[in-house]
Amino acid sequence: MDAFTTPLLAGTATGALLLIAALGLALTFGQMGVINMAHGEFLMAGAYTTYLTQQVVTNTDLSIIVALPAAFLVAGALGLLLEVAIIQWMYRRPLDTLLVTVGVSLLLQQLAKDVFGAQGDPVHTPGWLDGNIDVFGYHWPYRQMFTILLAVGALAALGALLKQTSYGRRIRATVQNRDLAETVGVSTRVVDRVTFFVGSGLAGVGGVAVSLISGTNPNLGTTYIISAFLVVVAGGLGQLQGTVIAAFAVGIVTAFLTDWFNSSMAQVLTFALVVIFLQIRPQGLFTVRTRGLA
Amino acid sequence: MKNLLQTGQRWGRTWGPLLGIVVVAIALLVVAPAVLSPFRLNNLGKYVCWAIAGVGIGLAWGRGGMLVMGQGVFFGLGGYAMAMHLKLEAAMATGGPDAVPDFMVLYGDGTMPGWWEPFRSGTFTLFAVLVLPAIAATILGFAIFKRRVKGAYFAILTQALAVAFATLLVATIKQTGGFNGLNQFTQFFGYNLYDPVNKKMIYSIAAVLLVVCLVVVWQLYRSRFGELLVATRDAEERVRFLGHDPANIKLVAFVVAAVMASIGGAMFAPITGIVSPSDVDATASIFLIAGVALGGRSLLLGPALGALAVGFGRTFLSESFPDQWTYFLGLLFIVVILFFPSGLGSAWSQLSARLRPKETVR
Numbered sequence: 161m162d163a164f165t166t167p168l169l170a171g172t173a174t175g176a177l178l179l180i181a182a183l184g185l186a187l188t189f190g191q192m193g194v195i196n197m198a199h200g201e202f203l204m205a206g207a208y209t210t211y212l213t214q215q216v217v218t219n220t221d222l223s224i225i226v227a228l229p230a231a232f233l234v235a236g237a238l239g240l241l242l243e244v245a246i247i248q249w250m251y252r253r254p255l256d257t258l259l260v261t262v263g264v265s266l267l268l269q270q271l272a273k274d275v276f277g278a279q280g281d282p283v284h285t286p287g288w289l290d291g292n293i294d295v296f297g298y299h300w301p302y303r304q305m306f307t308i309l310l311a312v313g314a315l316a317a318l319g320a321l322l323k324q325t326s327y328g329r330r331i332r333a334t335v336q337n338r339d340l341a342e343t344v345g346v347s348t349r350v351v352d353r354v355t356f357f358v359g360s361g362l363a364g365v366g367g368v369a370v371s372l373i374s375g376t377n378p379n380l381g382t383t384y385i386i387s388a389f390l391v392v393v394a395g396g397l398g399q400l401q402g403t404v405i406a407a408f409a410v411g412i413v414t415a416f417l418t419d420w421f422n423s424s425m426a427q428v429l430t431f432a433l434v435v436i437f438l439q440i441r442p443q444g445l446f447t448v449r450t451r452g453l454a
Numbered sequence: 455m456k457n458l459l460q461t462g463q464r465w466g467r468t469w470g471p472l473l474g475i476v477v478v479a480i481a482l483l484v485v486a487p488a489v490l491s492p493f494r495l496n497n498l499g500k501y502v503c504w505a506i507a508g509v510g511i512g513l514a515w516g517r518g519g520m521l522v523m524g525q526g527v528f529f530g531l532g533g534y535a536m537a538m539h540l541k542l543e544a545a546m547a548t549g550g551p552d553a554v555p556d557f558m559v560l561y562g563d564g565t566m567p568g569w570w571e572p573f574r575s576g577t578f579t580l581f582a583v584l585v586l587p588a589i590a591a592t593i594l595g596f597a598i599f600k601r602r603v604k605g606a607y608f609a610i611l612t613q614a615l616a617v618a619f620a621t622l623l624v625a626t627i628k629q630t631g632g633f634n635g636l637n638q639f640t641q642f643f644g645y646n647l648y649d650p651v652n653k654k655m656i657y658s659i660a661a662v663l664l665v666v667c668l669v670v671v672w673q674l675y676r677s678r679f680g681e682l683l684v685a686t687r688d689a690e691e692r693v694r695f696l697g698h699d700p701a702n703i704k705l706v707a708f709v710v711a712a713v714m715a716s717i718g719g720a721m722f723a724p725i726t727g728i729v730s731p732s733d734v735d736a737t738a739s740i741f742l743i744a745g746v747a748l749g750g751r752s753l754l755l756g757p758a759l760g761a762l763a764v765g766f767g768r769t770f771l772s773e774s775f776p777d778q779w780t781y782f783l784g785l786l787f788i789v790v791i792l793f794f795p796s797g798l799g800s801a802w803s804q805l806s807a808r809l810r811p812k813e814t815v816r
Binding site: 270428431435 | 521594597605606609611613615617618619625626736743747777781783784785788791792795
């Protein structure tokens with residue numbers, strides 16, 4: 161039983177982490193066609209925000225609570241800055257945004273190295289997350305459950321934003337048909353910025369969860385960005401449900417493969433599985449049908 | 455008179471690129487060996503290897519529209535194939551025909567995996583450098599292009615491949631040397647690697663290979679295939695409606711680019727004396743793209759000259775400001791892609807097109 165529950169539960173937690181990281185990506189990719197390679201660095205920004213919060217709010221039980229909104233704002237602000245400074249000039253060349261954001265990602269990584277040091281800093285786990293629960297012989301850490309709760313919370317919040325608010329309606333309108341949305345008076349410029357802010361902010365929240373599991377690290381972003389992108393690719397564009405299923409699938413499959421072989425073999429096999437999956441469904445799990453030829 | 459001018463223009467369009475290639479060839483093969491110190495010449499050789507891979511990227515990305523973000527993998531296939539042979543050559547020179555590489559004794563039990571065995575033969579190695587990446591690229595490209603996976607999806611898949619490849623190399627220390635990679639070669643097909651004359655010869659081989667790749671790509675650009683490739687980049691569906699299969703067109707460009715990257719990698723091993731995962735991972739792949747973007751992705755000479763420039767800049771900046779190189783690389787991407795999307799090679803025509811009064815359409 162242990163051989164089954166361990167990878168399943170640990171994989172679900174990894175999947176939750178991937179989900180938080182991929183939600184923002186799927187949002188910006190689906191709406192604007194922008195591929196933000198610096199998204200991983202927003203995750204890193206969230207992790208460092210957690211670390212800094214602990215320096216200010218020394219009560220670790222409390223600091224995580226403070227860190228969550230702080231990380232959201234810091235990463236969101238970074239995303240907004242990126243959109244205003246660079247991305248907004250490039251909406252006509254979506255593939256090129258990929259390369260520009262690669263440059264941004266390199267800059268941010270080196271900046272983190274210079275400011276915080278190459279070694280990374282530890283983040284203390286608050287007392288109420290320090291512990292585990294015994295599930296069929298696997299000592300499931302509270303931290304992993306926290307990650308899952310965080311992902312579900314983020315998903316619910318994003319879902320509420322998209323379905324219940326007027327901004328959400330404008331976002332959905334822009335995703336479905338940008339020109340028509342503009343015609344009926346939606347300022348797609350503003351909508352793009354809001355989406356970028358929210359998507360990047362979500363990465364910051366993910367960074368809080370990452371920092372609890374592995375501390376901070378200047379290269380933290382690169383660890384997650386590729387898996388998060390594979391999730392987006394496998395999940396399909398424009399639909400959050402595909403991202404959700406793909407995130408947990410990738411997380412759990414990778415955990416099982418790691419258990420059976422080793423972590424590097426698991427990475428290679430997960431990649432192969434995604435390529436094979438794209439043979440069956442080239443557009444990902446779910447996709448919005450359009451009549452366009454593209 | 456006008457007729458003569460037109461003939462001249464046509465002649466220039468046809469043979470001008472060749473003139474450019476000849477200038478590059480003279481600069482690399484005659485001027486550089488004469489004026490550069492052996493150390494600098496060896497460095498130039500390293501940039502030439504990147505440039506060879508860059509020429510392939512120019513073909514796939516500039517003309518084919520496929521942003522290949524994992525060329526490090528093919529660079530690595532060639533590099534590791536060559537490095538395995540050099541490693542065995544070094545071992546056999548001291549330990550007899552059955553000797554195994556030193557790191558296998560150090561980290562493993564001194565037995566060599568069976569797939570190393572054929573690399574004792576130099577002929578097989580050269581064959582593998584050309585054929586291994588071709589097979590890998592064909593399988594991957596076929597799977598991706600036939601299902602019409604393209605654009606950002608394609609770019610991300612290739613980068614994921616580079617990440618997976620590097621991870622695999624790091625994890626297999628007993629078979630591939632792991633994080634340290636393969637190094638400490640002593641000879642190159644029988645020639646002593648410590649002899650400066652031989653070093654110069656190896657540099658010249660790399661430079662000749664770069665010129666050959668440029669000629670191949672020049673001919674491809676002139677051919678019907680080149681036209682089709684650009685057509686596929688600009689309007690894939692129209693090409694399909696005209697009765698061509700874009701997947702096959704892209705596949706050819708992707709495979710040629712992979713083989714060129716592999717050739718670059720194969721020369722990289724004897725020139726630098728080391729091939730390690732950090733030479734072939736995602737970051738290295740992105741670095742290869744930087745040169746192509748700088749020089750001009752869809753030009754003939756742009757990718758090669760850009761790669762040489764970025765290689766030189768990397769050495770220069772690493773020597774002067776060791777930690778600042780990454781900032782420059784990051785800024786390079788942002789500035790070049792934002793302001794000169796078609797590279798510095800096209801900067802002049804881009805500027806003059808902007809300054810010229812707009813033609814009115816009647």
